[in-house]
Amino acid sequence: MRSMVFAEALLPEGWRRDVRVDVDAQGRIAAVVPDAQPGRFVALPGMPNLHSHAFQRGMAGLTEHAGASDDSFWTWRELMYRFLAQLTPEDVEAIATLAYAEMLERGFTRVGEFHYLHHAPDGAPYADRAEMGTRIAAAAQATGINLTLLPSFYAHGEIGGAPPVQGQRRFLNDLDGFAMLVEGSRRAIAGLPGANLGLAPHSLRAATIEEIRAVGAMAQAGEPLHIHAAEQVREVEAAIRILGLPPIAALLQAGLVSERWCLIHATHGTAGELARVAQAGAVAGLCPVTESNLGDGIFAAPGFREVGGMFGVGTDSNVLIGAAVELRTLEYAQRLALRSRNVLAPRGGSTGRALWQGAVEGGSRALAAGPAGIAPGAWADLVLLDPDDAAFAARSGDRILDSLVFAARDGVIREVWVGGRRVVEDGVHPLRAQAERRVAAILARILAA
Ligand SMILES: [Zn+2]
Structure with a gap:
C-alpha cells in the first residue's frame, strides 16, 4: 500500500482539498480521504481514450493537401489504405509506442484500441493470427498506458455485404477466422496489468446485422462491444437504401444497443435514435478532433445530454492527440453551430468540469474499466497539474480545469500515473524521444517508396 497527497483533487462528488489517496499493490485505489494532509499537485482522474487507430498517428499531417477532386472522408480513406499497405508489425509497434x-x-x-489492421500486406494472416494485436499490447506495456484491445471484425466493403476492395484485404476475417483472432488477442493481453478485451464489429459497412450478432455472442461477460455508427451522410443514405433504416435505427431494431455498447461517432443519429441510445445506456463515442478533420459533421450533444446520454472521447485518427483538445473541440463545435457559449455545462456550472467528468464516466463504461474517477476500487489513474504554473495563476478547482481545457499551452500536465505507477514525469514520457526517432525512420522509408 502506498499513499499520495494532493492540494486538491476532483472526486466524483466534486473538488476536495488536502486529499490522501491510498493505492493497493495491484494499482487500484483503496481509499480516498479528503481534509487529510496538504500536497503539492492538483489531481484529476485520468481520461479514457475510448477510440484509437494507433497506426494512423504515422500519417498525421500528411493528408492536408487538396486533391484533384473534392476531398472528403472517402478520399482520405484512400490515402489511409495506401499508407497502411506499407506497414510491418515492427512499424505498427513503433508508431503505437x-x-x-x-x-x-x-x-x-487508458486507450481503447479499435484494431482492424490484422494481416500481412497480401491479405494472408500472419503465422500468429494476433501478431498485430501482440504488437499493440507490447506498445501499451512499454509505455505503461492501460489497454482495452478491441479486435475488429471486418468482412465486407459496403452495407448489405458487398465485396471488399483491395485496400481492405489486411482487415478481413470470416467468423471462424475472427474467433481465432479473438483467442490470440486474449493471449496477447494476458499478463498485461490493467488490460482487458472488447470486440468491435467494424461498422454496418463491414459487417451484416447477423455477423454483428455473432460477434457479440463471442464476447465474454463484462467485455464491451464497439462499432462505428453513422459517421458519414453517405453511409446513412446507403443504409436507408439497402436496409430500409439508418444505421443506428437498424442496430436498435436488431436489439443490438445496450449498456455494453459504444457507438463510435453516432454523428448523424436523429433525436429519436439518440434518445433510445441514451435509454439503453449505450455510450456515444465522440472523436471531435478527427470528426472536424474529416468533415464528418456535428453530433447533437446538447439534446443527447438532456435525455441523460453518456459520452466519452476518442482520438480516432490521432491527427492531434490530447484530452483537452478533444473536449475543447466538442464544445467549440456546439458554440459555432448554436452561436452560444458554455453549451455543454449545467446551469451555473463549469464547462471544463462537465466535459472532463462526463467523458471520464462515459469512457470508463465504454471500456469496461471498472469504477470511474478517483474513487475506491478504480485504477489509480491520475493526471497531476501544478497549481503554481502560470496557466493556473490565482485559480483553484473548476477554474483550473476550465483553464486546462480552454486556455493552457501543451505541457502543463506535470505528471501522469497509471495503476499507481508514474509514467510521465516533468511533462515528458521517457520513451518519447526514442519513439520519435523510430517513427521518423519509418516515414522516411514509406514516403520515399
Ligand atoms: Zn474509427
Missing part, C-alpha cells in the same frame, strides 16, 4: 506516449503526456490513461 509514440502515439501512446503522447496520449499519456496529454492526459489519457
Whole structure:
C-alpha cells in the first residue's frame, strides 16, 4: 500500500482539498480521504481514450493537401489504405509506442484500441493470427498506458455485404477466422496489468446485422462491444437504401444497443435514435478532433445530454492527440453551430468540469474499466497539474480545469500515473524521444517508396 497527497483533487462528488489517496499493490485505489494532509499537485482522474487507430498517428499531417477532386472522408480513406499497405508489425509497434506516449503526456490513461489492421500486406494472416494485436499490447506495456484491445471484425466493403476492395484485404476475417483472432488477442493481453478485451464489429459497412450478432455472442461477460455508427451522410443514405433504416435505427431494431455498447461517432443519429441510445445506456463515442478533420459533421450533444446520454472521447485518427483538445473541440463545435457559449455545462456550472467528468464516466463504461474517477476500487489513474504554473495563476478547482481545457499551452500536465505507477514525469514520457526517432525512420522509408 502506498499513499499520495494532493492540494486538491476532483472526486466524483466534486473538488476536495488536502486529499490522501491510498493505492493497493495491484494499482487500484483503496481509499480516498479528503481534509487529510496538504500536497503539492492538483489531481484529476485520468481520461479514457475510448477510440484509437494507433497506426494512423504515422500519417498525421500528411493528408492536408487538396486533391484533384473534392476531398472528403472517402478520399482520405484512400490515402489511409495506401499508407497502411506499407506497414510491418515492427512499424505498427513503433508508431503505437509514440502515439501512446503522447496520449499519456496529454492526459489519457487508458486507450481503447479499435484494431482492424490484422494481416500481412497480401491479405494472408500472419503465422500468429494476433501478431498485430501482440504488437499493440507490447506498445501499451512499454509505455505503461492501460489497454482495452478491441479486435475488429471486418468482412465486407459496403452495407448489405458487398465485396471488399483491395485496400481492405489486411482487415478481413470470416467468423471462424475472427474467433481465432479473438483467442490470440486474449493471449496477447494476458499478463498485461490493467488490460482487458472488447470486440468491435467494424461498422454496418463491414459487417451484416447477423455477423454483428455473432460477434457479440463471442464476447465474454463484462467485455464491451464497439462499432462505428453513422459517421458519414453517405453511409446513412446507403443504409436507408439497402436496409430500409439508418444505421443506428437498424442496430436498435436488431436489439443490438445496450449498456455494453459504444457507438463510435453516432454523428448523424436523429433525436429519436439518440434518445433510445441514451435509454439503453449505450455510450456515444465522440472523436471531435478527427470528426472536424474529416468533415464528418456535428453530433447533437446538447439534446443527447438532456435525455441523460453518456459520452466519452476518442482520438480516432490521432491527427492531434490530447484530452483537452478533444473536449475543447466538442464544445467549440456546439458554440459555432448554436452561436452560444458554455453549451455543454449545467446551469451555473463549469464547462471544463462537465466535459472532463462526463467523458471520464462515459469512457470508463465504454471500456469496461471498472469504477470511474478517483474513487475506491478504480485504477489509480491520475493526471497531476501544478497549481503554481502560470496557466493556473490565482485559480483553484473548476477554474483550473476550465483553464486546462480552454486556455493552457501543451505541457502543463506535470505528471501522469497509471495503476499507481508514474509514467510521465516533468511533462515528458521517457520513451518519447526514442519513439520519435523510430517513427521518423519509418516515414522516411514509406514516403520515399
Ligand atoms: Zn474509427
